[in-house]
Amino acid sequence: VIRSLARMNHVNELSIVLMFDSDDIEASLNKIEEVKTVLEDISHAGFKIALILQDTELTLPNVIYALFDYYLVDERLLKKTYKNERNRVYLLSALGKLLRYKRPIILSDMTNWSDIEYFVRAGVDYISSDEISKKSQMILPIEKKKAQKITNLIRKR
DSSP states (O other): OHHHHHTSTTGGGSOOEEEEEHHHHHTTGGGHHHHHHHHHHHHHTTOEEEEEEOSSSOOSOHHHHHHOSEEEEOHHHHHHHHHOHHHHHHHHHHHHHHGGGOOOEEEEEEOSHHHHHHHHHTTOOEEEETTTSOOOSSOOOOOHHHHHHHHHHHHHO
């Protein structure tokens, strides 16, 4: 992968982030040193790496979590938290553990303002939601009232 990406035109001008599912890495736990080496090689080659969380349990070794530049919460995982408050608490606990690595945490497709507020106060750095701005092929401005609401949430953290 590194060799292929390095040969791409204008690769130095792009900000490429390679995303890995936590399930895929968990399936390789018996080869964790190899996984660690591959992730380190990708980072040393100048590419960012992100971990997509598929579960609320953080079962990987701490050294693996520390290698990632970003953490993304899978949309399917978020949907589980809407149906079950216990799952939400487990997710919140997992995110709290990831905060110690001081890397951006990203959630997508939040469904309502109370969820946005809940996770912003929990320390999540980036959130996307149709409540903030509808999906569009064009870049649309965020309503002033909504932007102010988000700013106030961040200040209260």
